Protein backbone atom coordinates (compact mmCIF):
# COMPACT_ATOMS: atom_id res chain seq x y z
CA UNK A 100 0.00 0.00 0.00
CA UNK A 101 1.30 3.41 -0.95
CA UNK A 102 1.81 5.52 2.13
CA UNK A 103 2.72 9.01 1.02
CA UNK A 104 2.89 11.64 3.71
CA UNK A 105 3.60 15.32 4.03
CA UNK A 106 5.97 16.70 1.43
CA UNK A 107 5.06 13.90 -0.97
CA UNK A 108 7.46 11.46 0.67
CA UNK A 109 6.94 7.91 1.87
CA UNK A 110 5.92 7.81 5.57
CA UNK A 111 9.05 7.56 7.69
CA UNK A 112 9.33 4.59 10.01
CA UNK A 113 12.63 4.21 11.76
CA UNK A 114 12.02 1.44 14.25
CA UNK A 115 14.35 -1.52 14.67
CA UNK A 116 13.00 -5.03 15.16
CA UNK A 117 13.51 -6.42 18.65
CA UNK A 118 16.20 -8.92 17.65
CA UNK A 119 18.15 -6.35 15.70
CA UNK A 120 17.81 -3.85 18.55
CA UNK A 121 19.07 -6.31 21.16
CA UNK A 122 22.07 -7.10 18.99
CA UNK A 123 22.73 -3.45 18.23
CA UNK A 124 22.54 -2.35 21.87
CA UNK A 125 24.94 -5.14 22.90
CA UNK A 126 27.38 -4.00 20.19
CA UNK A 127 27.07 -0.37 21.22
CA UNK A 128 27.61 -1.19 24.86
CA UNK A 129 30.63 -3.35 24.03
CA UNK A 130 32.07 -0.49 21.97
CA UNK A 131 31.38 1.86 24.90
CA UNK A 132 29.51 4.37 22.72
CA UNK A 133 28.42 7.58 24.36
CA UNK A 134 25.01 7.54 26.01
CA UNK A 135 22.56 10.25 26.96
CA UNK A 136 19.45 9.93 29.09
CA UNK A 137 16.64 12.06 27.65
CA UNK A 138 13.80 13.84 29.41
CA UNK A 139 10.09 13.35 28.67
CA UNK A 140 9.88 16.26 26.18
CA UNK A 141 12.58 14.72 23.98
CA UNK A 142 11.35 11.15 24.47
CA UNK A 143 7.92 12.19 23.18
CA UNK A 144 9.39 13.66 20.01
CA UNK A 145 11.75 10.74 19.46
CA UNK A 146 8.68 8.49 19.34
CA UNK A 147 6.92 10.89 16.97
CA UNK A 148 9.92 11.05 14.64
CA UNK A 149 10.51 7.30 14.62
CA UNK A 150 6.92 6.42 13.67
CA UNK A 151 6.60 9.10 11.03
CA UNK A 152 4.21 11.49 12.74
CA UNK A 153 6.69 14.18 11.64
CA UNK A 154 7.40 12.79 8.14
CA UNK A 155 9.46 13.66 6.18
CA UNK A 156 11.63 14.44 9.24
CA UNK A 157 13.89 11.51 10.05
CA UNK A 158 15.47 13.08 13.07
CA UNK A 159 15.98 16.26 15.02
CA UNK A 160 16.53 19.37 12.95
CA UNK A 161 19.89 20.70 11.96
CA UNK A 162 20.61 24.42 12.11
CA UNK A 163 19.81 24.78 8.41
CA UNK A 164 16.36 23.28 9.02
CA UNK A 165 15.60 25.51 12.01
CA UNK A 166 16.66 28.60 10.08
CA UNK A 167 14.52 27.66 7.11
CA UNK A 168 11.55 27.01 9.42
CA UNK A 169 11.97 30.40 11.05
CA UNK A 170 12.65 32.41 7.91
CA UNK A 171 10.65 30.66 5.18
CA UNK A 172 8.34 28.24 7.01
CA UNK A 173 9.97 25.35 5.12
CA UNK A 174 12.57 22.70 5.80
CA UNK A 175 16.15 23.26 4.56
CA UNK A 176 15.13 21.92 1.11
CA UNK A 177 13.30 25.22 0.66
CA UNK A 178 10.06 23.62 -0.49
CA UNK A 179 8.64 21.30 2.20
CA UNK A 180 6.35 23.44 4.37
CA UNK A 181 7.23 23.26 8.08
CA UNK A 182 6.32 25.74 10.79
CA UNK A 183 7.57 24.53 14.19
CA UNK A 184 11.22 23.73 15.05
CA UNK A 185 11.77 20.16 16.28
CA UNK A 186 15.01 20.38 18.23
CA UNK A 187 17.10 18.41 20.70
CA UNK A 188 18.78 20.59 23.31
CA UNK A 189 21.79 19.91 25.51
CA UNK A 190 23.83 22.12 27.84
CA UNK A 191 27.47 22.94 27.11
CA UNK A 192 28.40 21.14 30.35
CA UNK A 193 26.54 17.96 29.39
CA UNK A 194 28.02 18.13 25.93
CA UNK A 195 31.51 18.43 27.31
CA UNK A 196 30.98 15.78 29.97
CA UNK A 197 29.57 13.29 27.45
CA UNK A 198 32.32 14.04 24.94
CA UNK A 199 29.77 13.93 22.10
CA UNK A 200 31.10 15.14 18.75
CA UNK A 201 29.72 15.64 15.28
CA UNK A 202 29.14 12.30 13.44
CA UNK A 203 29.01 10.35 16.70
CA UNK A 204 26.43 7.64 17.08
CA UNK A 205 24.88 8.07 20.52
CA UNK A 206 22.78 5.59 22.48
CA UNK A 207 19.81 7.44 23.96
CA UNK A 208 18.14 6.07 27.07
CA UNK A 209 14.89 7.06 28.73
CA UNK A 210 14.32 6.40 32.43
CA UNK A 211 17.60 4.50 32.19
CA UNK A 212 16.49 1.99 29.55
CA UNK A 213 17.88 1.75 25.99
CA UNK A 214 15.61 3.80 23.79
CA UNK A 215 17.03 5.08 20.48
CA UNK A 216 20.10 5.72 18.37
CA UNK A 217 20.94 9.32 17.57
CA UNK A 218 23.27 9.89 14.58
CA UNK A 219 24.58 13.34 15.26
CA UNK A 220 25.33 15.37 12.16
CA UNK A 221 25.13 18.90 13.55
CA UNK A 222 25.94 20.64 16.83
CA UNK A 223 24.78 24.25 16.97
CA UNK A 224 23.48 27.20 18.93
CA UNK A 225 20.33 29.25 18.33
CA UNK A 226 19.24 32.77 19.10
CA UNK A 227 16.14 31.71 21.05
CA UNK A 228 14.71 35.23 21.08
CA UNK A 229 14.82 35.33 17.31
CA UNK A 230 13.26 31.85 17.09
CA UNK A 231 10.50 32.96 19.48
CA UNK A 232 9.73 36.07 17.45
CA UNK A 233 9.72 34.27 14.12
CA UNK A 234 7.69 31.24 15.21
CA UNK A 235 5.40 32.68 17.88
CA UNK A 236 5.30 36.32 16.83
CA UNK A 237 6.25 37.44 20.33
CA UNK A 238 9.20 37.33 22.70
CA UNK A 239 7.05 37.38 25.85
CA UNK A 240 7.81 34.43 28.08
CA UNK A 241 4.18 34.42 29.27
CA UNK A 242 3.48 32.64 25.98
CA UNK A 243 3.89 28.91 26.77
CA UNK A 244 5.62 28.15 23.47
CA UNK A 245 8.06 31.01 23.98
CA UNK A 246 8.63 29.88 27.55
CA UNK A 247 9.54 26.40 26.32
CA UNK A 248 11.88 27.93 23.74
CA UNK A 249 13.64 29.99 26.42
CA UNK A 250 13.97 26.94 28.64
CA UNK A 251 15.99 25.07 26.05
CA UNK A 252 19.59 24.51 27.06
CA UNK A 253 22.28 26.43 25.18
CA UNK A 254 23.33 23.86 22.52
CA UNK A 255 21.40 21.73 20.03
CA UNK A 256 22.07 18.39 18.37
CA UNK A 257 20.70 17.56 14.93
CA UNK A 258 20.57 14.20 13.19
CA UNK A 259 18.63 11.03 12.47
CA UNK A 260 16.81 8.98 15.09
CA UNK A 261 16.26 5.22 15.09
CA UNK A 262 13.99 3.75 17.74
CA UNK A 263 15.31 0.64 19.48
CA UNK A 264 12.65 0.12 22.07
CA UNK A 265 9.00 0.91 21.32
CA UNK A 266 7.03 2.66 24.05
CA UNK A 267 4.52 0.85 26.20
CA UNK A 268 1.44 3.05 26.01
CA UNK A 269 -0.35 2.84 29.35
CA UNK A 270 -4.05 2.60 30.08
CA UNK A 271 -6.44 4.10 29.23
CA UNK A 272 -4.54 5.32 26.14
CA UNK A 273 -3.36 1.93 24.85
CA UNK A 274 -6.06 1.32 22.27
CA UNK A 275 -6.14 4.95 21.14
CA UNK A 276 -2.51 5.22 20.15
CA UNK A 277 -2.03 4.24 16.52
CA UNK A 278 1.05 5.00 14.44
CA UNK A 279 0.58 6.79 11.11
CA UNK A 280 0.87 3.50 9.24
CA UNK A 281 -1.61 1.82 11.58
CA UNK A 282 -4.05 4.69 11.18
CA UNK A 283 -3.87 4.47 7.42
CA UNK A 284 -4.53 0.74 7.59
CA UNK A 285 -7.50 1.39 9.84
CA UNK A 286 -8.95 3.92 7.37
CA UNK A 287 -8.53 1.44 4.54
CA UNK A 288 -10.27 -1.24 6.57
CA UNK A 289 -13.17 1.15 7.19
CA UNK A 290 -13.39 2.02 3.50
CA UNK A 291 -13.00 5.72 4.12
CA UNK A 292 -12.00 7.81 1.11
CA UNK A 293 -12.43 11.06 3.06
CA UNK A 294 -11.01 11.47 6.56
CA UNK A 295 -11.73 14.70 8.40
CA UNK A 296 -9.46 15.43 11.31
CA UNK A 297 -10.73 17.15 14.41
CA UNK A 298 -7.93 18.52 16.58
CA UNK A 299 -8.78 18.58 20.25
CA UNK A 300 -7.57 19.05 23.79
CA UNK A 301 -11.10 19.32 25.14
CA UNK A 302 -13.88 17.13 26.38
CA UNK A 303 -16.68 17.57 23.87
CA UNK A 304 -19.86 19.57 24.45
CA UNK A 305 -22.47 19.69 21.74
CA UNK A 306 -20.84 22.79 20.24
CA UNK A 307 -17.86 20.57 19.38
CA UNK A 308 -20.14 17.77 18.27
CA UNK A 309 -21.87 20.06 15.79
CA UNK A 310 -18.58 21.49 14.60
CA UNK A 311 -17.66 17.97 13.53
CA UNK A 312 -21.07 17.20 12.08
CA UNK A 313 -21.06 20.43 10.11
CA UNK A 314 -17.60 19.72 8.71
CA UNK A 315 -18.58 16.16 7.82
CA UNK A 316 -21.70 17.20 5.94
CA UNK A 317 -19.88 20.02 4.22
CA UNK A 318 -16.98 17.88 3.07
CA UNK A 319 -18.96 14.79 2.10
CA UNK A 320 -20.09 16.64 -1.01
CA UNK A 321 -21.22 14.54 -3.93
CA UNK A 322 -19.76 11.21 -2.86
CA UNK A 323 -22.23 8.34 -3.11
CA UNK A 324 -24.18 7.57 0.07
CA UNK A 325 -24.60 3.82 -0.56
CA UNK A 326 -22.09 3.15 2.21
CA UNK A 327 -20.08 5.41 4.52
CA UNK A 328 -17.23 6.64 2.36
CA UNK A 329 -15.89 9.10 4.87
CA UNK A 330 -15.26 9.44 8.56
CA UNK A 331 -14.21 11.75 11.34
CA UNK A 332 -10.92 11.22 13.10
CA UNK A 333 -10.79 12.83 16.52
CA UNK A 334 -7.08 13.08 17.14
CA UNK A 335 -6.42 14.27 20.68
CA UNK A 336 -3.11 15.90 21.48
CA UNK A 337 -1.76 14.18 24.55
CA UNK A 338 1.29 15.77 26.14
CA UNK A 339 2.60 18.39 28.50
CA UNK A 340 -0.22 19.81 30.59
CA UNK A 341 -0.83 23.12 32.27
CA UNK A 342 -2.87 23.42 35.48
CA UNK A 343 -6.49 23.99 34.51
CA UNK A 344 -6.33 21.91 31.28
CA UNK A 345 -8.65 18.94 31.04
CA UNK A 346 -6.89 15.79 32.22
CA UNK A 347 -5.73 13.62 29.29
CA UNK A 348 -7.78 10.61 30.36
CA UNK A 349 -11.03 12.61 30.31
CA UNK A 350 -10.24 14.05 26.88
CA UNK A 351 -9.69 10.71 25.18
CA UNK A 352 -12.46 8.75 26.91
CA UNK A 353 -15.08 11.49 26.55
CA UNK A 354 -14.28 11.97 22.86
CA UNK A 355 -14.62 8.24 22.34
CA UNK A 356 -17.93 8.23 24.25
CA UNK A 357 -19.52 10.22 21.41
CA UNK A 358 -19.10 7.21 19.16
CA UNK A 359 -19.73 4.62 21.85
CA UNK A 360 -23.13 6.12 22.69
CA UNK A 361 -24.20 6.72 19.12
CA UNK A 362 -23.94 10.49 18.76
CA UNK A 363 -21.78 9.50 15.83
CA UNK A 364 -22.18 6.17 14.09
CA UNK A 365 -19.28 3.98 15.02
CA UNK A 366 -18.56 3.24 11.36
CA UNK A 367 -17.88 6.91 10.63
CA UNK A 368 -16.05 7.85 13.83
CA UNK A 369 -12.63 7.08 15.28
CA UNK A 370 -10.83 8.49 18.31
CA UNK A 371 -7.04 8.33 18.52
CA UNK A 372 -4.31 10.25 20.25
CA UNK A 373 -0.98 11.71 19.21
CA UNK A 374 1.82 12.49 21.64
CA UNK A 375 2.56 16.18 21.28
CA UNK A 376 3.32 19.03 23.65
CA UNK A 377 1.15 21.86 22.45
CA UNK A 378 3.15 24.97 21.57
CA UNK A 379 0.07 27.25 21.29
CA UNK A 380 1.64 28.81 18.20
CA UNK A 381 -1.77 29.71 16.70
CA UNK A 382 -1.39 30.02 12.90
CA UNK A 383 2.03 28.29 12.84
CA UNK A 384 0.67 25.45 14.91
CA UNK A 385 -2.33 25.17 12.57
CA UNK A 386 0.08 24.54 9.68
CA UNK A 387 1.97 22.02 11.79
CA UNK A 388 -1.29 20.21 12.64
CA UNK A 389 -2.12 20.05 8.93
CA UNK A 390 1.28 18.41 8.16
CA UNK A 391 0.95 15.98 11.06
CA UNK A 392 -2.56 14.91 10.07
CA UNK A 393 -1.48 14.48 6.47
CA UNK A 394 0.91 11.89 7.82
CA UNK A 395 -1.93 10.18 9.66
CA UNK A 396 -3.68 9.79 6.32
CA UNK A 397 -6.33 12.48 6.72
CA UNK A 398 -7.75 14.24 3.67
CA UNK A 399 -9.33 17.19 5.51
CA UNK A 400 -8.55 19.16 8.67
CA UNK A 401 -10.95 21.33 10.63
CA UNK A 402 -9.83 24.70 11.91
CA UNK A 403 -12.18 26.58 14.21
CA UNK A 404 -11.95 29.89 15.96
CA UNK A 405 -8.59 30.61 17.61
CA UNK A 406 -7.04 27.28 16.60
CA UNK A 407 -4.15 26.38 18.94
CA UNK A 408 -3.98 29.94 20.19
CA UNK A 409 -3.37 31.25 23.66
CA UNK A 410 -4.27 34.51 25.38
CA UNK A 411 -4.64 37.37 22.92
CA UNK A 412 -1.47 36.72 20.92
CA UNK A 413 -3.33 35.85 17.70
CA UNK A 414 -6.43 37.10 15.98
CA UNK A 415 -9.11 34.36 16.21
CA UNK A 416 -8.89 33.80 12.44
CA UNK A 417 -5.12 34.16 11.89
CA UNK A 418 -4.96 30.36 11.80
CA UNK A 419 -7.32 30.42 8.78
CA UNK A 420 -5.61 33.24 6.91
CA UNK A 421 -2.13 31.69 7.02
CA UNK A 422 -3.23 28.91 4.66
CA UNK A 423 -3.82 31.38 1.86
CA UNK A 424 -0.15 32.37 2.05
CA UNK A 425 1.09 28.87 1.20
CA UNK A 426 2.12 28.04 -2.36
CA UNK A 427 -0.54 26.04 -4.15
CA UNK A 428 -0.11 22.28 -3.77
CA UNK A 429 2.28 22.51 -0.82
CA UNK A 430 -0.14 20.64 1.44
CA UNK A 431 -1.80 17.32 0.72
CA UNK A 432 -4.71 18.03 3.06
CA UNK A 433 -7.68 20.36 2.67
CA UNK A 434 -8.40 22.83 5.46
CA UNK A 435 -12.04 23.24 6.51
CA UNK A 436 -12.63 26.58 8.18
CA UNK A 437 -15.40 26.98 10.73
CA UNK A 438 -17.03 29.75 12.70
CA UNK A 439 -18.46 28.99 16.14
CA UNK A 440 -21.57 27.00 16.88
CA UNK A 441 -23.75 28.40 19.65
CA UNK A 442 -27.01 27.71 21.42
CA UNK A 443 -29.82 29.93 20.19
CA UNK A 444 -32.95 30.07 22.40
CA UNK A 445 -35.02 31.40 19.47
CA UNK A 446 -33.99 28.66 17.03
CA UNK A 447 -34.11 26.43 20.15
CA UNK A 448 -31.09 24.47 19.00
CA UNK A 449 -27.34 24.41 18.77
CA UNK A 450 -26.75 26.29 15.54
CA UNK A 451 -24.01 27.70 13.36
CA UNK A 452 -23.16 31.33 13.93
CA UNK A 453 -22.85 31.70 10.18
CA UNK A 454 -26.54 30.75 9.83
CA UNK A 455 -28.42 31.98 12.90
CA UNK A 456 -29.71 35.54 12.79
CA UNK A 457 -30.29 35.95 16.54
CA UNK A 458 -26.84 37.03 17.58
CA UNK A 459 -28.15 39.21 20.41
CA UNK A 460 -30.00 36.23 21.95
CA UNK A 461 -27.31 33.57 21.51
CA UNK A 462 -25.69 31.69 24.38
CA UNK A 463 -22.07 30.87 23.60
CA UNK A 464 -20.29 27.76 24.76
CA UNK A 465 -17.99 29.86 26.90
CA UNK A 466 -15.02 27.82 28.08
CA UNK A 467 -15.25 29.51 31.45
CA UNK A 468 -18.91 28.63 31.95
CA UNK A 469 -18.53 25.04 30.77
CA UNK A 470 -15.61 24.61 33.15
CA UNK A 471 -17.63 26.16 35.97
CA UNK A 472 -20.51 23.74 35.33
CA UNK A 473 -18.19 20.73 35.30
CA UNK A 474 -16.49 21.89 38.48
CA UNK A 475 -19.89 22.04 40.22
CA UNK A 476 -20.69 18.56 38.89
CA UNK A 477 -24.08 19.80 37.71
CA UNK A 478 -25.30 17.88 34.68
CA UNK A 479 -26.39 20.27 31.91
CA UNK A 480 -29.34 19.59 29.56
CA UNK A 481 -28.54 16.95 26.93
CA UNK A 482 -28.66 19.55 24.20
CA UNK A 483 -25.53 21.08 25.77
CA UNK A 484 -23.70 18.04 27.09
CA UNK A 485 -24.48 14.46 26.23
CA UNK A 486 -25.29 12.76 29.56
CA UNK A 487 -22.97 9.81 28.88
CA UNK A 488 -20.14 12.22 28.09
CA UNK A 489 -20.81 14.18 31.25
CA UNK A 490 -20.92 11.01 33.34
CA UNK A 491 -17.61 10.00 31.80
CA UNK A 492 -16.04 13.32 32.84
CA UNK A 493 -17.13 12.72 36.42
CA UNK A 494 -15.90 9.13 36.31
CA UNK A 495 -12.50 10.22 34.94
CA UNK A 496 -12.21 12.93 37.60
CA UNK A 497 -12.57 10.26 40.29
CA UNK A 498 -10.58 7.53 38.59
CA UNK A 499 -7.67 9.51 37.14
CA UNK A 500 -7.87 13.13 38.29
CA UNK A 501 -7.73 12.74 42.07
CA UNK A 502 -11.26 14.17 42.24
CA UNK A 503 -10.78 16.81 39.55
CA UNK A 504 -11.52 16.81 35.82
CA UNK A 505 -8.91 19.52 35.42
CA UNK A 506 -5.16 19.32 35.84
CA UNK A 507 -3.94 20.16 39.33
CA UNK A 508 -0.43 20.15 40.78
CA UNK A 509 -1.41 16.91 42.49
CA UNK A 510 -2.31 15.30 39.15
CA UNK A 511 0.98 16.43 37.62
CA UNK A 512 2.88 14.80 40.46
CA UNK A 513 0.93 11.59 40.86
CA UNK A 514 -0.55 10.69 37.48
CA UNK A 515 0.46 7.51 35.73
CA UNK A 516 2.71 8.35 32.75
CA UNK A 517 1.10 8.06 29.31
CA UNK A 518 3.97 5.88 28.11
CA UNK A 519 6.91 4.05 29.62
CA UNK A 520 10.09 2.59 28.17
CA UNK A 521 10.63 -0.83 29.67
CA UNK A 522 13.97 -2.64 29.88
CA UNK A 523 14.92 -4.04 26.47
CA UNK A 524 14.95 -7.83 26.78
CA UNK B 525 -23.12 54.35 37.33
CA UNK B 526 -23.78 51.49 39.70
CA UNK B 527 -20.78 49.65 41.10
CA UNK B 528 -19.89 46.59 39.01
CA UNK B 529 -20.67 43.28 40.72
CA UNK B 530 -18.83 40.06 39.97
CA UNK B 531 -20.97 36.94 40.11
CA UNK B 532 -20.21 33.57 41.62
CA UNK B 533 -22.19 31.18 39.42
CA UNK B 534 -24.02 28.48 41.36
CA UNK B 535 -25.27 25.93 38.85
CA UNK B 536 -28.58 24.30 39.67
CA UNK B 537 -29.07 20.56 39.55
CA UNK B 538 -32.26 18.75 40.55
CA UNK B 539 -31.24 18.51 44.18
CA UNK B 540 -30.54 22.22 44.41
CA UNK B 541 -33.68 23.02 42.43
CA UNK B 542 -35.85 21.11 44.92
CA UNK B 543 -34.38 23.16 47.79
CA UNK B 544 -34.91 26.40 45.87
CA UNK B 545 -38.53 25.56 45.11
CA UNK B 546 -39.18 24.51 48.72
CA UNK B 547 -37.82 27.89 49.85
CA UNK B 548 -40.01 29.68 47.28
CA UNK B 549 -36.99 31.13 45.53
CA UNK B 550 -37.52 29.81 41.99
CA UNK B 551 -37.49 33.38 40.64
CA UNK B 552 -33.85 33.73 41.65
CA UNK B 553 -32.74 31.34 38.91
CA UNK B 554 -31.67 32.57 35.54
CA UNK B 555 -31.72 30.27 32.53
CA UNK B 556 -28.65 29.97 30.34
CA UNK B 557 -27.69 27.37 27.73
CA UNK B 558 -30.80 25.40 26.79
CA UNK B 559 -32.57 25.80 30.11
CA UNK B 560 -29.63 25.17 32.41
CA UNK B 561 -30.32 27.16 35.59
CA UNK B 562 -27.90 29.28 37.53
CA UNK B 563 -28.01 31.55 40.56
CA UNK B 564 -25.56 34.41 40.33
CA UNK B 565 -24.33 35.48 43.76
CA UNK B 566 -22.91 38.99 43.37
CA UNK B 567 -19.64 40.09 44.95
CA UNK B 568 -18.15 43.57 45.06
CA UNK B 569 -14.60 44.15 43.85
CA UNK B 570 -13.43 44.16 47.46
CA UNK B 571 -15.24 40.91 48.28
CA UNK B 572 -13.93 39.36 45.07
CA UNK B 573 -10.35 40.14 46.00
CA UNK B 574 -10.84 38.66 49.47
CA UNK B 575 -12.27 35.45 47.96
CA UNK B 576 -9.37 35.14 45.52
CA UNK B 577 -6.95 35.56 48.40
CA UNK B 578 -8.60 32.95 50.63
CA UNK B 579 -9.03 30.36 47.86
CA UNK B 580 -5.85 30.10 45.81
CA UNK B 581 -7.51 27.90 43.17
CA UNK B 582 -10.21 30.50 42.48
CA UNK B 583 -9.93 32.58 39.33
CA UNK B 584 -11.51 35.77 38.14
CA UNK B 585 -12.34 35.65 34.44
CA UNK B 586 -11.62 39.24 33.54
CA UNK B 587 -11.71 38.66 29.79
CA UNK B 588 -15.09 37.04 29.09
CA UNK B 589 -17.64 36.35 31.83
CA UNK B 590 -16.27 38.65 34.57
CA UNK B 591 -17.27 35.97 37.06
CA UNK B 592 -15.44 34.32 39.96
CA UNK B 593 -14.75 30.71 39.06
CA UNK B 594 -12.93 27.58 40.21
CA UNK B 595 -14.17 27.66 43.79
CA UNK B 596 -14.14 24.20 45.36
CA UNK B 597 -17.44 22.36 45.13
CA UNK B 598 -17.97 22.24 48.93
CA UNK B 599 -17.53 26.01 49.07
CA UNK B 600 -20.18 26.45 46.40
CA UNK B 601 -22.45 24.20 48.47
CA UNK B 602 -21.81 26.40 51.48
CA UNK B 603 -22.70 29.55 49.55
CA UNK B 604 -25.79 27.88 48.13
CA UNK B 605 -26.95 26.90 51.64
CA UNK B 606 -26.53 30.50 52.78
CA UNK B 607 -28.69 31.68 49.87
CA UNK B 608 -31.45 29.28 50.90
CA UNK B 609 -31.17 30.20 54.58
CA UNK B 610 -31.25 33.93 53.95
CA UNK B 611 -33.68 33.72 51.03
CA UNK B 612 -31.35 36.19 49.33
CA UNK B 613 -28.34 36.20 47.03
CA UNK B 614 -26.60 38.88 49.06
CA UNK B 615 -24.66 36.45 51.20
CA UNK B 616 -21.01 37.08 50.37
CA UNK B 617 -20.36 39.15 53.51
CA UNK B 618 -21.79 36.47 55.75
CA UNK B 619 -19.90 33.80 53.80
CA UNK B 620 -16.61 35.66 54.19
CA UNK B 621 -17.23 36.09 57.91
CA UNK B 622 -17.85 32.36 58.29
CA UNK B 623 -14.65 31.37 56.46
CA UNK B 624 -12.50 34.01 58.12
CA UNK B 625 -13.44 32.62 61.52
Ligand SMILES: [Zn+2]
Nearest residue numbers: 443446455457
Ligand atom coordinates in the same frame (compact mmCIF):
# COMPACT_ATOMS: atom_id res chain seq x y z
ZN1 LIG C 1 -31.27 31.62 16.13
